[in-house]
Amino acid sequence: METFVGIRNRPSIYVTSLAAVEVLRARDGGQGIIDSVDVTCGLSLGEYTALAFAGAFSFEDGLKLVKLRGEAMQDAADAAKSAMVSIIGLDSEKVQQLCDAANQEVDEENKVQIANFLCPGNYAVSGGLKGIEAVEAKAKSFKARMTVRLAVAGAFHTSFMDPAVSRLEAALASTELRTPRIPVISNVDAKPHADPDTIKEILARQVTSPVQWETTVKTLLTKGVEKCFELGPGKVIAGIVKRVDKSADIENIGA
Numbered sequence: 001m002e003t004f005v006g007i008r009n010r011p012s013i014y015v016t017s018l019a020a021v022e023v024l025r026a027r028d029g030g031q032g033i034i035d036s037v038d039v040t041c042g043l044s045l046g047e048y049t050a051l052a053f054a055g056a057f058s059f060e061d062g063l064k065l066v067k068l069r070g071e072a073m074q075d076a077a078d079a080a081k082s083a084m085v086s087i088i089g090l091d092s093e094k095v096q097q098l099c100d101a102a103n104q105e106v107d108e109e110n111k112v113q114i115a116n117f118l119c120p121g122n123y124a125v126s127g128g129l130k131g132i133e134a135v136e137a138k139a140k141s142f143k144a145r146m147t148v149r150l151a152v153a154g155a156f157h158t159s160f161m162d163p164a165v166s167r168l169e170a171a172l173a174s175t176e177l178r179t180p181r182i183p184v185i186s187n188v189d190a191k192p193h194a195d196p197d198t199i200k201e202i203l204a205r206q207v208t209s210p211v212q213w214e215t216t217v218k219t220l221l222t223k224g225v226e227k228c229f230e231l232g233p234g235k236v237i238a239g240i241v242k243r244v245d246k247s248a249d250i251e252n253i254g255a
Contacts, residue, residue: 010045011066017049017232018059019255024229027253037229039192039220041185043213043237044116044156045069047206053231054180056199061175065203068171072164073207077154079163081129084115084152085136088122089145092214095123098142102134110134115157117214119243121145126155161207168207172200190215217244229253 025034042050045066052062087095092114099112106112110128112135117123125135132149139147154160177199183192186202190212193199220228221244228250230237238250 011063011070013232014045014049014052014063014066016255017046018052020231020253021053023255024231024253037182039183039185039225041216041220042187044187044206044211046232047184047187047203049232050184051180051199054182054184055178056180056184056196057175057177065168065171065175069164069168069207072167073156073161074153076161076163077152077156080109080154080160082127082155082158082160083129083132084124084126084150084155085132086122086124086148086150087135087139087144088148090123090142091120092117092123094142094144095125098135098138098144099125099127101138101142102131105134106131112155113158114210115155116211118211119214119217119240121243122240124150126158126160128155128160157206157208157210159208164207165204169200169204172203175200185216185219187211187213187216190219213240214244217241221245221248227251 021034025031040050040054042048048062048066048069051057052059057065087098090098095114099114103111106128110130112125112127112131115124115126125132136147136149177196179194179196185192187206188202188209193202217240226249228241228248230250230252233254235252238252241248241250
């Protein structure tokens, strides 16, 4: 089994990631390697790259959705003081305990939660600014190796993004979606979905739901994936896959 993997991206990287598909196609002598891919997935906005690769929507429609999604999430982030921070060196249970401890010290508007289940020892927490500051202050007492404040606009993949959902739902409703030619694993539940209406619903929920990337990668590897491709700039996904399984065969293809 083989897999294509998209990455978390902005519109420019959506374009670059799909350009990398053509690099892979040309490098390996045509359509053969592309046709051999069994399953695809993408981290956060990279899910749109994966869906475009799988033929669920056109490149142009995907680009429009990516642009609108980014604008809607930026507007939601501007409406409240929020942030994200990576917690390095703890398992997910300990990170949840850290979030619970921080939440005891802040009001409802500053609550935090795990937003990205990336890989063992690396989880991103999103929430109100005061809650994130409380997480950072308490992290060492929970034996975290370090925290890294993320350079993002706000608390993605939490209820802070609720204002973006209706705009995204409207855009998805007017977009033609087809059944993907290969399974595309969702960030929301780490499962593939074939029904276009279900995919639209899940994409709208995705902006407020934690990213289940660790489960996705573990599922792929336990089901016998032999070769993975990370398409686009950087090697974030390759690093995550290697954290889950050092022996995994993953190759980055840039444009």
